[in-house]
Amino acid sequence: MSDTSTQRQGRSLAxxxxxxxxxxxxxxxxxGYLLLAPAVLLMAGIIVYPILLSVNISLQDVRIARVGAxxxxxxxxxxxxxxxxxxFWHAIWVTFKLVAVVGGxxxxxGFATAMLVNQKFRxxxxxxxxxxxxxxxxxxxxxxxxxxxxxxxxxxxxWSLLKLGFxxxxxxxxxxxxxxxxxxxxxxxxxxxxxxxxxxxxGLQSIPEEQIQAAKVDGAxxxxxxxxxxxxNMLPVVGVTLVMTTLWVFRDFAIIHVLTQxxxxxxxxxxxxxxxxQSFEFFRMGQGATVxxxxxxxxxxxxxxxxxxxxxxxx
Amino acid sequence: MEKRSPLxxxxxxxxxxxxxxxxxxxxxxxxxxxxxxxxxxxxYPPQFWPAAPQWNVFGDILAKHxxxxxxxNSILIxxxxxIMSLAVSILAAYALSRFRLKGGTGLGLFxxxxxxxxxxxxxxxxxxxxxxxxxxxxxxxxxxAQATLIVPFCTWMLKGYFDxxxxxxxQAALVDGCSPLGTIFRIVLPVAAPGLAAxxxxxxxxxxxxxxxxxxxxxxxxxxxxLQMGIASLKGEFVTEWNVIMxxxxxxxxxxxxxYLFLERFLVGGLAAGSEK
Numbered sequence: 142m143s144d145t146s147t148q149r150q151g152r153s154l155a156x157x158x159x160x161x162x163x164x165x166x167x168x169x170x171x172x173g174y175l176l177l178a179p180a181v182l183l184m185a186g187i188i189v190y191p192i193l194l195s196v197n198i199s200l201q202d203v204r205i206a207r208v209g210a211x212x213x214x215x216x217x218x219x220x221x222x223x224x225x226x227x228x229f230w231h232a233i234w235v236t237f238k239l240v241a242v243v244g245g246x247x248x249x250x251g252f253a254t255a256m257l258v259n260q261k262f263r264x265x266x267x268x269x270x271x272x273x274x275x276x277x278x279x280x281x282x283x284x285x286x287x288x289x290x291x292x293x294x295x296x297x298x299x300w301s302l303l304k305l306g307f308x309x310x311x312x313x314x315x316x317x318x319x320x321x322x323x324x325x326x327x328x329x330x331x332x333x334x335x336x337x338x339x340x341x342x343x344g345l346q347s348i349p350e351e352q353i354q355a356a357k358v359d360g361a362x363x364x365x366x367x368x369x370x371x372x373x374n375m376l377p378v379v380g381v382t383l384v385m386t387t388l389w390v391f392r393d394f395a396i397i398h399v400l401t402q403x404x405x406x407x408x409x410x411x412x413x414x415x416x417x418x419q420s421f422e423f424f425r426m427g428q429g430a431t432v433x434x435x436x437x438x439x440x441x442x443x444x445x446x447x448x449x450x451x452x453x454x455x456x
Numbered sequence: 457m458e459k460r461s462p463l464x465x466x467x468x469x470x471x472x473x474x475x476x477x478x479x480x481x482x483x484x485x486x487x488x489x490x491x492x493x494x495x496x497x498x499x500y501p502p503q504f505w506p507a508a509p510q511w512n513v514f515g516d517i518l519a520k521h522x523x524x525x526x527x528x529n530s531i532l533i534x535x536x537x538x539i540m541s542l543a544v545s546i547l548a549a550y551a552l553s554r555f556r557l558k559g560g561t562g563l564g565l566f567x568x569x570x571x572x573x574x575x576x577x578x579x580x581x582x583x584x585x586x587x588x589x590x591x592x593x594x595x596x597x598x599x600x601a602q603a604t605l606i607v608p609f610c611t612w613m614l615k616g617y618f619d620x621x622x623x624x625x626x627q628a629a630l631v632d633g634c635s636p637l638g639t640i641f642r643i644v645l646p647v648a649a650p651g652l653a654a655x656x657x658x659x660x661x662x663x664x665x666x667x668x669x670x671x672x673x674x675x676x677x678x679x680x681x682x683l684q685m686g687i688a689s690l691k692g693e694f695v696t697e698w699n700v701i702m703x704x705x706x707x708x709x710x711x712x713x714x715x716y717l718f719l720e721r722f723l724v725g726g727l728a729a730g731s732e733k
Binding site for chain 2: 169170172173174176177179180181183184187188190191192194195198206207208253254257258260262264265268270271272273274275276277278279280281282283284285286287288289290292294295297300304331334388391392394395398399412413414416417420421426429430433434436437440441443444
């Protein structure tokens with residue numbers, strides 16, 4: 142015993158911090174705090190301080206925010222502007238519409254994909270790999286591919302719709318508000334379903350095999366097994382994936398900015414796009430920060446459901 | 457496992473093949489378009505197979521645009537973000553996983569919540585901060601800004617992996633005279649290698665795909681742009697040369713797709729958290 146302790150002493154003397162022996166039980170906690178320190182300092186500097194700063198900016202009538210300069214006096218002008226502006230209410234409406242369409246459709250596609258690749262067949266590994274591939278394609282790349290496919294004159298989507306007789310003339314995805322909204326949905330669903338199907342697949346695989354076998358023995362058909370065993374088991378996972386998709390749609394910027402820039406006439410301006418537009422295109426950072434703070438509050442409320450669930454796994 | 461009827465087997469393969477075909481068509485279309493001569497793209501019907509592939513489009517884009525610079529910037533930013541975030545996250549995740557620290561739970565919750573912050577809000581104060589320290593226009597501004605999203609998630613992911621490793625291994629190493637920091641690097645990290653790879657992949661993919669931070673902090677000089685900004689700017693040009701844009705997009709997605717193909721099983725395994733049989 143005395144051998145190992147002198148050896149330990151020697152090691153720690155040669156180590157990073159010579160004065161304290163962190164392997165001794167009474168110093169273990171100190172070592173833990175030391176390991177946490179870089180992360181805590183980093184997050185204080187680049188997350189906590191900026192959040193406080195943005196609330197501060199949202200309470201000032203400023204065009205370009207600065208640090209260190211004597212701030213403008215606090216005022217609720219920006220919030221008054223926000224709740225009185227039709228743009229803001231419209232952006233909320235667009236955001237919720239987008240959440241409903243993208244969330245709803247990608248859960249359906251993701252679920253179908255997960256059910257498919259959960260079957261046992263040859264080449265399943267390759268299929269799993271391929272159907273999740275859009276996750277790795279950068280958002281801007283996904284957006285320009287779809288912009289080209291949805292081109293009103295030479296796009297392949299309009300060509301096939303015309304060929305199949307679904308439409309009489311090409312759809313103007315760039316200038317028609319409804320079509321532009323649909324275009325954003327296409328890109329978001331294509332980019333968003335892979336993660337959903339990966340998570341749903343994990344959920345499917347965690348359903349106890351015995352339950353399914355027992356149902357089979359009792360004579361339950363495939364549909365009954367789906368509705369009485371698969372669905373109840375999957376509801377929590379579906380809930381988590383829906384919350385994650387909602388948060389993603391709320392915060393996403395690149396897809397909409399590159400595809401439509403929030404247009405035409407604000408048809409695709411979500412809260413994120415409005416925040417950016419106010420701050421970095423009209424240079425009204427006070428107003429932009431106000432929209433952002435409201436978006437953050439929305440995200441916090443939505444994520445409560447998720448955090449509550451995940452918090453159980455903190456221990 | 458019961459036997460499937462031939463019809464069911466056929467249906468399954470048909471479904472699997474058509475799902476792949478539909479879901480992967482946009483990627484196929486990017487490749488085909490990149491290789492078409494520009495004149496073919498303005499003709500009806502669209503050509504689904506490049507009869508005479510034009511390979512010089514890749515040379516053209518390098519000659520006409522600072523594409524090589526954009527590529528270099530993207531690589532530098534992604535690597536720096538990955539290394540920096542992992543270094544910080546490994547230590548924090550290990551501490552959260554192994555020590556019962558005062559405020560540890562609170563910190564864990566904070567980490568979870570900050571993953572959900574809207575980045576469009578964060579860029580306003582970050583812009584003000586970077587402006588005051590002269591970082592606007594520097595690649596470091598993007599690296600630091602990305603840490604706001606990546607560090608919390610990496611910490612969370614790594615904590616999950618560390619939790620699955622039995623602490624007895626480290627205790628044995630400590631008894632044998634290994635230093636506490638040494639146990640992390642010599643014992644824990646090698647065992648957690650798959651999880652580490654998945655986390656690194658996640659950090660790299662997120663960083664490589666960034667558009668917002670680059671668009672906000674690097675706008676001044678097009679030599680400072682990242683690939684994503686460059687591609688977006690090509691789309692905004694007056695005459696849209698789709699074959700050039702698709703060639704640029706293809707080159708921007710190839711590195712990430714290769715990384716993905718190699719590391720996918722670790723990532724999916726990580727998200728599925730050991731439910732693979």
